Amino acid sequence: MASNTGSPTRPRRPRGEGQWALGHREPLNPNERSKKDGPPLDVRARIENIYAPGGFDSIDPGDLRGRFRWLGLYTQRRPGIDGGRTATLTPEELDDRYFMLRVRIDGGALTTGQLALLGELSRTYAADTADITDRQNIQYHWIRIEDVPTIWRRLEDAGLTTMEACGDSPRVILGSPVAGIAADEVVDGTPAIEEIHRRYVGAPEFANLPRKFKTAISGQPDVAHEIHDVAFVGVEHPEHGPGFDLWVGGGLSTNPMLGVRLGAWVPRDEVPDVWAGVVGVFRDYGYRRLRSRARLKFLVKDWGPERFREVLETEYLHRGLVDGPAPEVPGTPVDHVGVHRQTDGTFYVGATPVAGRTSGSMLIAAARAAERAGSSRVRLTPQQKLVVLDVPGSEVEGLRTALADAELHAAPSSWRRSVMACTGIEFCKLAIVETKQRAADLVADLEKRLADLQDGLDHPVSVHLNGCPNSCARIQVADIGLKGQIVTDAEGRQVEGFQVHLGGGLGADAGFGRKLRGHKVTAAELTEYVERVVRNYHAGRADGERFARWAARAEEAELR
Numbered sequence: 001m002a003s004n005t006g007s008p009t010r011p012r013r014p015r016g017e018g019q020w021a022l023g024h025r026e027p028l029n030p031n032e033r034s035k036k037d038g039p040p041l042d043v044r045a046r047i048e049n050i051y052a053p054g055g056f057d058s059i060d061p062g063d064l065r066g067r068f069r070w071l072g073l074y075t076q077r078r079p080g081i082d083g084g085r086t087a088t089l090t091p092e093e094l095d096d097r098y099f100m101l102r103v104r105i106d107g108g109a110l111t112t113g114q115l116a117l118l119g120e121l122s123r124t125y126a127a128d129t130a131d132i133t134d135r136q137n138i139q140y141h142w143i144r145i146e147d148v149p150t151i152w153r154r155l156e157d158a159g160l161t162t163m164e165a166c167g168d169s170p171r172v173i174l175g176s177p178v179a180g181i182a183a184d185e186v187v188d189g190t191p192a193i194e195e196i197h198r199r200y201v202g203a204p205e206f207a208n209l210p211r212k213f214k215t216a217i218s219g220q221p222d223v224a225h226e227i228h229d230v231a232f233v234g235v236e237h238p239e240h241g242p243g244f245d246l247w248v249g250g251g252l253s254t255n256p257m258l259g260v261r262l263g264a265w266v267p268r269d270e271v272p273d274v275w276a277g278v279v280g281v282f283r284d285y286g287y288r289r290l291r292s293r294a295r296l297k298f299l300v301k302d303w304g305p306e307r308f309r310e311v312l313e314t315e316y317l318h319r320g321l322v323d324g325p326a327p328e329v330p331g332t333p334v335d336h337v338g339v340h341r342q343t344d345g346t347f348y349v350g351a352t353p354v355a356g357r358t359s360g361s362m363l364i365a366a367a368r369a370a371e372r373a374g375s376s377r378v379r380l381t382p383q384q385k386l387v388v389l390d391v392p393g394s395e396v397e398g399l400r401t402a403l404a405d406a407e408l409h410a411a412p413s414s415w416r417r418s419v420m421a422c423t424g425i426e427f428c429k430l431a432i433v434e435t436k437q438r439a440a441d442l443v444a445d446l447e448k449r450l451a452d453l454q455d456g457l458d459h460p461v462s463v464h465l466n467g468c469p470n471s472c473a474r475i476q477v478a479d480i481g482l483k484g485q486i487v488t489d490a491e492g493r494q495v496e497g498f499q500v501h502l503g504g505g506l507g508a509d510a511g512f513g514r515k516l517r518g519h520k521v522t523a524a525e526l527t528e529y530v531e532r533v534v535r536n537y538h539a540g541r542a543d544g545e546r547f548a549r550w551a552a553r554a555e556e557a558e559l560r
Helices: 030-037 040-054 067-071 112-125 145-157 190-200 268-285 296-303 305-317 360-372 393-405 414-418 436-449 523-540 547-553
Strands: 073-077 095-103 109-111 138-143 170-175 213-218 230-237 241-248 260-266 338-341 347-351 377-380 386-391 419-421 463-466 480-488 494-502 520-522
Touching (some): 040 067, 040 145, 067 073, 073 138, 095 145, 112 145, 112 377, 170 190, 190 268, 230 268, 260 305, 268 296, 268 305, 296 305, 347 393, 360 377, 360 386, 360 393, 386 393, 414 436, 419 436, 436 523, 494 523, 520 523, 523 547
Parallel strands (some): 170 213, 419 463, 463 480
Antiparallel strands (some): 073 095, 109 377, 241 260, 338 347, 377 386
16 A cells, blocks of 8 residues: 655644633634624613614614623513524514613612612513512513613612623622621621722723623622632631632533632632632633633633632732631521521511512512611512611511511511522523413412421422523522423423422532433423422431432432
């Protein structure tokens, strides 16, 4: 056989992942091209000067489905499109002429005046919609582009904003709803949250990240810190005192990963600088070639925490970080529902709607009830709840009654307390199934069907409903997580249903739920299924055993 006399084959160069720090700045997908074509934050001027006066038909498609997100705006789903068509229609076919608008509320912190304003804007411009999200945002629907500049002016006059509530940017910073008032708090993270917001929200240097960037800062583990891109968790250093333990690389969606500790202790005054360093690493080294691999968690997984910390220290902070201990792990999830004493002797009262579904009217009622009770401060929580702070003991019962009259319950059933749901097919263009109303129906049904177990469960069983695989409702870390999809029922029909995740959790039960091969539940079967599994848990658990521990060891027959 003749020999090959051609030139030797050169080794193939590895394909770049779109990392700016390595010189890969060419636009690698439509989103990156869009950001290169025009700074996303510049879209505000076009909204105010062109699109609001000209109406929906005047909006450029590149702004409509791209840059609008940096100002908290998404088009909502056109009514009447069933979930089986979600993946087959073009964006133009899915778009309604109305918008979802997110108001970012860093740390969930509001005055009663701001809460009342949010309710008034809801009633005037958003058809009385105003959901509390698990990002401590308020989310409106039915917003017209013509009204957006007026909404912005009224929000900003009250110290609120929609800036970077969405988009490839640093989104709302989660913080403890009881920062500064809780007895078991290690350190109050509020000053750090406020300083980050002041320096960096809307700053061009961080307005073009590879993907969204989620932050949590809390003096106690009450903000789901394990599933954030960066998290600062309160911890006491044996030599340096109170500060924060640094975590990076968490996130859910279709490739869930828990964050990892960098082993670094950060004093509160240094949190903004360290935060900016982590965001800088993500901006410069994050993967921009594929949107599906663009979150920080993929970089952390590939690098490992040791290399990530080394790059952060040497290239961005230009100094070493102090080694520190891990924070304490709570035995049970913390949601701040109920009546609790503050460090100053007054009380905070945490109340819950069903799965975050509120209205402008409810928010106004809550604000007025809080003011009558002598409070001027409220907080939204990462569990879709509302907390009123600084309540004198003599006013607690009156406030609880007034909140309950507004369908915000401070002594809820375990089901109202533990059910969470995303927006779902009612408004979301990515959704496949309905969630909010289904959550409300599920709560009402379980309150009746499982009334005999109301006092017999040591720990509430959390049920999270998500309309698609993206896990906005954290399905992988719920006791019973339900991922919406189209399934086949017993008659062979294609209907709304769910893939089931069992035994996920954070804190002491940190990990992702167990999936049973081929196991799906139709929407029509959902109540019966949840009741069956919960009764199996109640009958088969060991003394004090949490659902996650039981689900990990239970036989499959008990989980189906």
